[in-house]
Amino acid sequence: AAEVAGQSLTDFILDSAxxxxxxxxxxxxxxxxxxxxxxxxxxxxxxxxxxxDRLRDLFARKPPWDVE
Structure with a gap:
């Protein structure tokens, strides 16, 4: 699995943990x-x-799942 993920075994184990x-x-x-x-x-x-302002801008945008 580590190889498939493109990680060393150590990195894979740490990420998984x-x-x-x-x-x-x-x-x-x-x-x-x-x-x-x-x-x-x-x-x-x-x-x-x-x-x-950032939150206001976020709510002003159309959500990606709202496709017409």
Whole structure:
């Protein structure tokens, strides 16, 4: 598989391990945080949204799957 991917065996194993670790963390449903971390998250969520030109431009574009 490493050869097919054009990688050394070491690079392939490291990439595979990183992908598996990332997927494992993304699949978690419950994250344990301290009270201060939780409060910081709540504070961020309570702040009003700020104008973001890049995000505005993104939403102004037609999505690639919306083909007519």
């Amino acid at each position: 990183c992908q598996a670790a990332e997927q494992t963390l993304l699949d978690r449903r419950l994250y344990m945080v301290s009270e201060s971390q939780y409060q910081a998250l709540l504070d961020m969520l309570e702040r009003p949204a700020q104008a973001n």
